[in-house]
Amino acid sequence: MTMNGAGAPLLAVDGLSAGYGASTVLDGVSFRMGVEAVGIVGRNGMGKTTFCDTLVGFLPSSAGQVSLRGRRVDNLAPERVARSGIAYVPQGRRLFLSLTVDEHLAMLARRARNKRWTPEAVYELFPRLAERKKHGGADLSGGEQQMLAVGRALLLNARLIVMDEPSEGLAPTIVDVLVSAVRQLVDEGVAVLVVEQNLRAAARMANRQLVMVSGRIEAEFTGDELLARTDLQSKYLGVGTA
Numbered sequence: 001m002t003m004n005g006a007g008a009p010l011l012a013v014d015g016l017s018a019g020y021g022a023s024t025v026l027d028g029v030s031f032r033m034g035v036e037a038v039g040i041v042g043r044n045g046m047g048k049t050t051f052c053d054t055l056v057g058f059l060p061s062s063a064g065q066v067s068l069r070g071r072r073v074d075n076l077a078p079e080r081v082a083r084s085g086i087a088y089v090p091q092g093r094r095l096f097l098s099l100t101v102d103e104h105l106a107m108l109a110r111r112a113r114n115k116r117w118t119p120e121a122v123y124e125l126f127p128r129l130a131e132r133k134k135h136g137g138a139d140l141s142g143g144e145q146q147m148l149a150v151g152r153a154l155l156l157n158a159r160l161i162v163m164d165e166p167s168e169g170l171a172p173t174i175v176d177v178l179v180s181a182v183r184q185l186v187d188e189g190v191a192v193l194v195v196e197q198n199l200r201a202a203a204r205m206a207n208r209q210l211v212m213v214s215g216r217i218e219a220e221f222t223g224d225e226l227l228a229r230t231d232l233q234s235k236y237l238g239v240g241t242a
């Protein structure tokens with residue numbers, strides 16, 4: 001694992017718990033990651049989205065800690081979590097309806113003055129987005145919106161991009177684009193945490209796969225191991241997930 005700063009992992013999650021009212025959904029999630037791609041897989045309703053929402057500050061935690069490069073980020077407001085370097089690409093959300101792709105990226109570029117990630121660099125990563133420059137958010141397909149959301153995260157200098165079910169509802173060719181983008185991001189030093197129900201997509205994005213069961217990380221496998229072992233798939237993911 002690539003370490004960061006003074007020996008601290010990029011992301012350290014320790015005993016993170018959260019829920020809705022009296023019901024606990026996340027029940028002590030713990031793991032560490034460096035500058036790498038890591039997947040979180042698991043059946044429906046195991047707490048994956050709740051974990052993402054808690055990590056990025058949309059939902060308060062009831063116990064535990066989260067540190068990014070050694071600095072606590074749990075229970076900060078979502079804007080402060082984002083400013084500290086964790087970007088969220090949420091599940092199936094329609095974003096940025098009024099601006100065109102180009103206007104949106106230009107506005108962020110002015111705000112962020114990021115030297116490595118400019119709108120041009122984002123268009124290089126996602127040529128399809130360049131073709132859609134003049135289109136408004138409402139005209140973009142789900143996959144194009146995911147690309148725009150990733151581009152936005154890069155311009156804002158994210159160190160870790162959290163993606164909730166990025167492959168859901170996307171055509172296979174668009175999933176391919178996202179898979180190769182995830183690999184390039186890691187090469188560029190941006191870590192990716194990807195929640196997926198689609199094991200095939202997850203395994204192509206990340207070698208390390210954490211399995212969430214009832215609000216905890218119960219096991220870790222490589223993507224290839226999970227793909228090869230139908231016993232693990234039926235135990236942890238439900239039939240037919242792969």
Ligand SMILES: Nc1ncnc2c1ncn2[C@@H]1O[C@H](COP(=O)(O)OP(=O)(O)OP(=O)(O)O)[C@@H](O)[C@H]1O
Pocket residue numbers: 020025042043044045046047048049050051197
């Ligand atoms: N806003 C909410 N209020 C109350 N309970 C919720 C809320 N959102 C999720 N839950 C419950 O929390 C549990 C975990 O849901 P979560 O969406 O985190 O699971 P998941 O693993 O992401 O599954 P899915 O892929 O279906 O979204 C479920 O039992 C769900 O009913």
